[in-house]
Amino acid sequence: MDGPHDLGGKDGFGAIDIDAPPFREDWERRQWALSKNVPSGPNTIDFWRHGIENMDHAAYLTQPYFIKWCLNEIAHRIDQGMFTMDEILTGIPESRTDPPASPLDMEGTLARLRANNVDFRTQMATPPAFSPGDRVRTLNTPVSGHTRLPSYARGHEGTVIAHHGGHLYADAGAQGEHRGEHLYTVEFTAAELWGSDDPDSNCLDLWEPYLVRA
Template sequence: MDSVHDLGGKQGFGPIDVNEPDEPFHAEWEGRAWGITCSTRAPNVPIDWWRFVRENSVPTDYLSRPYFDSWIETDMITMIEAGVCTIDELATGKSATEPLASAKPMTTEECVNLTKSAFRRFDVEVSSSPTFSVGDAVVANLTATSGHTRLPAYVRGKPGIIHSHHGAHFFPDDCAKGKERAEHLYTVAFASKDLWPEASESPDMVYLDLWESYLGER
């Protein structure tokens, strides 16, 4: 989807707040938002659909709202779709239903352990062989789906080299539609000089992790 979320290489964004305090949360509501998103997720929400919901934010909100805020709005939409709550309930903070569950308080230790058990692999066995080998010259597709995709605009149509192969991983473009399918995944090396007109003398490289159907032979 060609929305404002696809930020790589976009120009005009200002200086970075390099003096931000080290603490993870800078306001109480940020910590609460983090705790909510860690403890309450709508069921059966693939990560790729969640990301696509966020990409469909009101564009000006996407660019201007704090990240935790945007994250929470995405959680709200997945909860509305799961029938957990309504917009009216979210607006008032008051439930219009009987309790849906009886969650027990968790300790910090339980949260730490849950973070450990949240380990989840995204690679799966597939019967097909990888089309590309390390060192192959490839070119990223010039176009991408209007749905969710992880092929950023800034490399489309650009030449790269296969840097490494990671087996097959779940393919986000399909998983965001509820169709679980896997494709071979590669890290592809792009020379900065091939990406940006002002980098013609640059020795720098940009590496992206791209699925097989995002790439063609060159």
């Protein structure tokens, strides 16, 4: 979707605060831990990201990073029926899980971290349409739902530099559909994308439905 999250190449953001540490406040650490430890229903990472993309646009640009996560975690759990809006606004639970969660020790959290190593590959019944070395062009069509083709790379020609086999397709995942598409890394010259004279390039990981032969 054409939201404020699609930031690549946008002008006017000013200098980067290069000294900013990973966390400044305790609540940021707690939100990170909550995001990784409060169980969720069967939503996909793609629909999770699509939730943030749909938040109030002014809030997207001004709210602290982990507050966007916080609002998104709550919104998804209300969507899934795990929380009600009343529960979160009053702080009073209408139902409880039985038995309550038992605490994890350090070994348990390390195991949980390792177990979070998700494999996104899928078996593909169809052969790939492209091979490394092929020239391809990205589609130039706006998508109203979730997509991982950034607007700065739409309608441009590049070269396939890698084929990764089938990977769960983000656009379908955001609609609850677990379906693979061939995934490629495509390299675009800085001249093609930005009209630059520098010898630089941009590499993006793009699914086959985003691409046509150039």
